[in-house]
Amino acid sequence: MDGSLRILLVSCALVSMLVSSSAQTCGSYTFSNNNLYTYCSDLSKLGSYIHWTRQANGTLEIAYRQPNFSSTNWIAWAINPNSTGMLGAQSLVAYVNSSAPYAYTSPVSSYSTKLEAGSLSFAVPKIQAENSNGEMIIYATLELSSDVTTVNQVWQEGPMSGDTPGTHSTTGEHVQSKGTLDLLSGQTSTGGSVTSSRVRRRNIHGVLNVVSWGTLMPLGAMIARYMKVFQAADPAWFYLHVACQCSGYIVGVAGWATGIKLGSESSSVQYDTHRNVGITLFCLGTLQVPNQYGEF
Incomplete structure (x- = not known):
């Protein structure tokens, strides 16, 4: 015996x-609102996570998380319909405004952007932010076309300049935080390597x-x-x-x-x-x- x-x-x-x-991956995370998502990915840059569920009609429910968040910073997650970089990105932005989390949409049209609020190339009927236990989360509903199954994603963080998002760093992971996201298989790629926990x-x-x-x-x-x-x-x-x-x-x-x-x-x-x-x-x-x- x-x-x-x-x-x-x-x-x-x-x-x-x-x-x-x-337990150390995104799949074990429990949201405070008990939301459930079909897929998630541990993004390899900036320590971020993306969770999502894609409906048959193309509607995308997402939750973008940034742990170790500072109230003096802003975060953003975006889809770029035409390229893999920042220009043309349709972004979701969040920061702490008067001690309360604030989220909005911002199209990026130039490198000198201040992430001004504006409408995106697709409808975003719902967007909100949650700041809890040192983590900022952006929740959003994106109305994409039903034939969109893979998207270029970009994510970023930077310092606040008063009440306006300031310029983020242009070195290290800040210029590598981009890749593709397969909405059907759950796979993401960053710099050519496939990563999906x-x-x-x-x-x-x-x-x-x-x-x-x-x-x-x-x-x-x-x-x-x-x-x-x-x-x-x-x-x-x-x-x-x-x-x-x-x-x-x-x-x-x-x-x-x-x-x-x-x-x-x-x-x-x-x-x-x-x-x-x-x-x-x-x-x-x-x-x-x-x-x-x-x-x-």
Whole structure:
């Protein structure tokens, strides 16, 4: 039983590491208004996050978050319909005005912009800001065309100059905070690299489960079924069988944990068949591992 306990302890450690790792991404964030979004991305520059849900008619619900926000700064997130830079960006801006968060829309038409309020090239029927616990959030509803599935995004922060947004820094991350956003797949790209925490965890979840339940566990069963008939393979077949089953279980626990985490982040979407198959495989695998040591 000592060996069985070691396996279970290692599995629990893997689960803990996966859960704590996931907790550091945008997907684990809970909004004060309990809003739920289909996708989110940890933007690689300025420590920002973007959450969004796209409706079939093109309407986009977004929440742009800037942690470690200073009340003497402004933040902005924008869509640029025609290029990847600042010029032409249709921006959402927020700052603290008389101790209260204030959000508005501002089209960027020149490099010397002061982010004056103005209408965008698409309708924004709802925009508001929230400043809480050192974090500024812009909530907005954007009425985009139904055929828009990928957008150029730009995000920025800078100092306030009195009651007017001042010029942001033109070095470092401030000139790298741009990329593309795939509204359907949840993928974002910045400087050519694809980064999407939720899509990445989905891929990890799939690979771990294919390796464990789809490869190692069946391989262990086949070794026990076909190799033990050869005397020359005794007892090597048994150790190979146990190694495949136990390592498959450990990898499977990691895959199961990522699935649980992904499910908790998408409470509005539930895949019953997928979930039931996963629970069944995990239970059968858990019952199988202690039996390996009972055969010694």
